[in-house]
Amino acid sequence: MIPKRLRISGFLSYRQASELDFDHFSLACISGSNGAGKSSLLDAITWALFGRARRSDDAVINSHSTQAEVIFDFEYEQALYRVQRLKERNKLTVLEFYVLDQNGRWRPLTESGVRETERRIQQTLAMDYETFTNASFFLQGKADQFAQQRPNERKRILSSVLGLEVWEEYKNRAAEQRKTQENALSAVDGLIAEINTELGEEDQRKQALESLQKQLAQLSQSREQQESALEHHKRHAAAVQEQKKWVEQLHGQAQSVRQRVDGLQADLQARGADLAQAQQRLESAGEVQTSFQAWQENRRLLEAWESKAERYRAIESRRAPLITEIEKETARLENEIEGLEATRRQVGAQEAELPALMEQIRQVETSIQQTEASLRQRDTLQTQLEDLNRRQVETQAENRRLKEAMQELRERIDRLQAASEAAGCPLCGQPLSSAHRGDLVNRLSTEGQALKDQYLRNETALQTEKEQRSQLEQQIRQLQQTEKTLAAAQRQFDQLAHRKESIEKTLHDWQAGGAVRLQEAAAKLQNQSFAESARSSLAALQAEMDAVQYDPQAHRAVKQAELAGRSSEEAMRQLEAARAAIEPMQREIQNLTRQLDAASQELSAAEQQHQQAQQKYLESAKDLPDLPRLEKELFQVREQENRLRMQVGSARQAVDVLIGLKKRLQDLTAQREETAQEIGRLKQLELAFGKNGVPALLIEQALPEIQNEANDILEKLTNGSMSVIFETQRDYKDKKREDKKETLDIIINDESGVNRDYEMFSGGEAFRINFAIRLALSRFLSHRAGARLQTLVIDEGFGSQDAEGRQRLIEAINLVREDFAKILVITHLEELKDAFPARIEVEKTPQGSLMKVIT
Structure with missing residues (x-):
């Protein structure tokens, strides 16, 4: 990774926007007083790439700013990338990741979230924050981080820097496949055990099948006998049923003849009654005729009175509006008088109130x-x-x-x-x-x-x-x-x-x-001095009504007499009908008598035939068996036979399945052998891919080169008085164990020729050792991976060295200068500024930290 451009705004001590272009130098020192913001430049790089710095969350935002933003452009494997991270106060972080395409446009590589985008950046760089800083940064207080780690952690960091994490992934994949195969083996063992259990029941299953087949044969023979007997009984029952139907048919015919005889008898009786009634009416003919003539006279008188009543009601209808008018005027006067009387009473009550009211006014005054x-x-x-x-x-x-x-x-x-x-x-x-x-x-x-x-x-x-x-x-x-x-x-x-x-x-x-x-x-x-016109008209109409000579009482009397005599009209019609019906009724009675005699003879013959058929049916039905019971018994036998057939089928299937199980057992046995062999191979791969396998061999191959590089640098830093040795194995404390313990110890040979552990050194000596190891590691990685690591940052160490030690460190840095595209050295010592071809001066001002490049 080669830094190209860094732009900072509102981040830590950098309040205003500041930009650093790395293209103008390959080796430079970053100088400035303590607290000026030198280390904040490195924090900006790690915060942009990994979201990690000396502070976190809103603490990275300048106290006078509302947001922190860092834009970092870098080159990696001949590609130019850009990371832009933005954090507003009390809000979530925004992270963008781009790559410059062939058309000079930034193509986004940002994932769906911040964590996913950070993983994308780490995949691109092939290292996380710890590996990146341990291999490329000498940060304040962390220059000895690699050397100070426990031996196992040293191997982990070295593995990460060497790109050996892939072997851990191989190991995990092999372990997952081994677990899958072990689960499959366990499943196969379970199936084999189940099959062996079933095969052990082979003789028992065959005996059960033979016994069930014998029972089925016996039950089938019994069922066939019952079916034959039931069929015979059904034929006999069908013949009896036909006899029953014939008996019922004869009974129906006799009933029909009986109903006809009853109907003829009823008709003959009714016609006789009608004839007697007609003869009786002829006896009262004189009385009926007299009543009918009196009714006709009353009817003529009623029509005369109805004519007078019609003229009378016409005149009376003209009186109704006049009477209504007089009644309305009467009601109006009565209502007016009632209202005036009410007012008079109210006025009287108020007049009676005046004396008391006057006295009350006097008292209040x-x-x-x-x-x-x-x-x-x-x-x-x-x-x-x-x-x-x-x-x-x-x-x-x-x-x-x-x-x-x-x-x-x-x-x-x-x-x-x-x-x-x-x-x-x-x-x-x-x-x-x-x-x-x-x-x-x-x-x-x-x-x-x-x-x-x-x-x-x-x-x-x-x-x-x-x-x-x-x-x-x-x-x-x-x-x-x-x-x-x-x-x-x-x-x-x-x-x-x-x-x-x-x-x-x-x-x-x-x-x-x-x-x-x-x-x-x-x-x-x-x-009564009101509505005088209406009263005059009403008197004239009364005179017209008197001239009609209408008597309502006489009208009602005639009307009642006419109404009472109306029944004589019906009696006259019935008398005439009786005279006309006597002779036809006598002929009908003679005809009905002849029909009744013939029907009585037919009824006697039908009843005799029904009795004979009934007797024959009863004799045949006497020996009829209980068919529902026989059918139920046969049904039960059939059900028993079906259940037995199913048992035979299940037993036969249980025997037949053993043949397939035997073949299945052979296949599973072969599969188990193959799975066991695969588990063995995967276990060997797990050991080979583990930290003590191929990665350990690769580290063993890399350590001699790193050790030689470190000793070349350490010889220049200590004038040949110190050298470093990496030991990857040591004896166990248990003396009985013949194998070695895997480790990564750092042994230092001092100027007296004595080997001492790294932990025995401190101060300037420890820093020289750390610096030599870290430079050796960076040089090794640079040689091994080409452009993988091409930047070295040193953020401490000069203050703890004397003048001679500082000069040797500068010489050591110049020795590895050609192996790195960029080397940055942070220092606050004024006398070291001129020792570098370029410097980045950082100054703390009231507006925040400012920086400028001097070449």
Whole structure:
């Protein structure tokens, strides 16, 4: 990975946008004071690629910025990539990944989420954050990270740097396949056990099949015998059933003849009754004819009265509108009088209310005058309250002065009593004798007592004034309530006055209009002096009705007589019908008599034939077997036979399946052998792919070259006084074990020729060792992978070295310069700036960190 361009904005100490172009140098130092932001450049690279830095989440955002953004362009395997990571405060991270295509456009490689995109970047670089920093970065506090790891972790990091993770993937795949094969083997073993269990039942299954086949043969023979017997009984039952049908048919024929005989007898009886009734009607012919003639006379009279009634009703219909008109006018006058009477009663009630209303108005007016007189006292009371408040304030002020004066006198007395004669008077400074002190104390005490007496008198006066003030305030509050009472009384007075005026106006209006109209309406109703035109027309119509001479009572009498005589018309028709029907009925009766005799003879013959057939049927049905029972028994035998056939089929299948199981057992046995062999091969692959297999061999092959590279560099750094040895195996503490323990120990041969563990060194010596190993590792990787690792960053180490050590480090860096496309060295030492062909100066300003390239 070769850095090409880095743009930082709002990241850590870089508040404003800053950009670094790596194309202008291959070796440069990054210089600046402590805290200027030198290491933040490396944090920006790792944060953009892996989301990892010395800080995380919102902590990477500059305190004066709302977001942090890093855009990092780099070249890898002859392709140009761009990573853009953005983090807004309190929001999720945004990560974009691009590659520059042949047309000069950035083609997105971003996945669906941040984690997926980070995995894509790691796959592109073929290393994660830890491997990247251990192999390419000498970070502050992490220069010895590779060497300081435990031996097993050293091997893991070295494997990752060498790209040996693929062997772990091979191992995992082999383990997964082994587990799959082991599961398959377990399944095959289970199947083999099941098959062997079934094959052990072969003799038992064959014996069961033979026994079931014998039972089936016996049951089939019994079923055939029952079927033959049942068929014979069914034929006999069918013949009996035919006899039964013939008996039923003969019975039906006899019943039909009997019904015909009954019908003829009924018809003959009915015709005889009809003939007797007709003969009876002929006997009453004179009476019927007389009634019929009287009815015809009543009918003629009714038609005459109906004509008069029609003319009478026509005249009466013309009277109806006139009567309605008179009734409406009567109702109107009655309603008007009723309304006026109601108004008169209301007016009377209001007139009776006036005396009480006048008295109530007088009482309210008197109350208002009294209340107004009371309110005039409020101003006087308010003046008294203000005077009292002023006196209280003055008295309280005087008491405060008296209290201060008494306190001052008390202090003077205390000073006098405490002062000695030699010290002099504390008040005037003159010599102080015992007599003089006594006189002063007495005089001051007398003044104090006078002040106290005045203070107490003032307190008594304040208490009295307080009570007077409370009384005045109570009286003023009462007067305020009285003011509300006055307002209510005034509102009541206005309402009463308005009510009085309303009643007086109502009385005046009634006397001027309502009372007069009531007298007029009552007179009209009493004298019937209204609707005169309608009354005149009604009298003329009454004269026309009298001229018709219509008598409703006589009309009703004739109508009732006609209605009562209508039955004579029907009796006359029946008489005439009887005269015409007597002779035909006599002929019909003779014919019915002959038919009845013939039908009676036919009925006797049919009943005799039915009795003979019934007797023969009963004799044949006497020996008929119970067919439902026989059929049920046969059905049960058939079901038993079917169940037995199914058992035979199952038993035969259970025997036949053993043949297939034997073949299946041979196949499974062969499959098990093959699976067991495959498991063995996969276990061997797991061991070969494991950390102690091929990766260990590859590390064993790489370590001598890394060791030689490290010793070449370490010889220059220590002037040949130190060398490094990598040991990949060591003896177990258990002396009984003959095998070796896999490890990756770092042994240092010092200037005295003694081998010591790496952990025994510290300070400058440890850094030289770390630097040599890390440079050797980077050089090895560079030689081994071409463009895989072409950047080296050193972020510490010079401060812990003396001048000679620093010079040797610079020489060592120049030795490997040609193996890397970019080497960056971070330092805060001024004397090292000129030791590099280019430098990146970082400065901390109020606007954040700023950087510039000087070549």
